Each structure stands twice: as structure tokens, then as C-alpha cells.
Amino acid sequence: MPYIAIKGYPKDEETKRRVAEQIREIFVKEWGCPQKAVSISIEEFPPEEWDQKIYKGEIPTCEANMYILDGEFRK
Numbered sequence: 001m002p003y004i005a006i007k008g009y010p011k012d013e014e015t016k017r018r019v020a021e022q023i024r025e026i027f028v029k030e031w032g033c034p035q036k037a038v039s040i041s042i043e044e045f046p047p048e049e050w051d052q053k054i055y056k057g058e059i060p061t062c063e064a065n066m067y068i069l070d071g072e073f074r075k
Contacts, residue, residue: 002027003039007054010044 004023011019020040027038045053059069066074 001033001037002031004041006040006042007045007058008042009047009050016042 004027006019006023020042023040024035024038027033028035059066063069063074068074
């Protein structure tokens with residue numbers, strides 16, 4: 001705990017590693033969990049698939065749990 005799943009456009013490995021490290025550190029600090037308890041996955045989708053698979057396909061099924069949508073806080 002916690003498990004963080006990230007979905008986004010393809011990025012180079014160094015960028016993905018830096019982002020994952022920063023997110024891990026935020027959870028360690030703010031969530032109060034040990035570093036070894038954090039799991040992060042990154043799944044990439046090309047821009048031409050994003051709207052259909054994620055924005056229209058997956059996000060609507062998760063809206064009740066969204067804290068930020070389109071850059072704006074919802075809760």
C-alpha cells in the first residue's frame with residue numbers, strides 16, 4: 001500500500017523514472033508509509049488512442065473517485 005497506476009502518453013525511461021521517484025517520495029512524506037510499501041506502474045498510450053481508450057473509455061467509470069479531472073480539483 002499504496003499502489004499508484006499512471007496512464008499517459010509515451011515518455012523516455014529517464015522521465016518515467018524521475019516522475020515515479022518524485023511520486024514515491026511524496027507518498028512517503030505525506031501518506032506516512034515506508035518507501036518499500038509504495039508501488040507505481042506506468043502504462044503508455046499513444047496520443048491517437050488516448051481519447052477513446054482513456055478519456056472516454058476509462059475516466060468516466062472512475063469519476064466518483066477522481067480528485068482532479070482536467071487539471072481542476074473535484075473534491
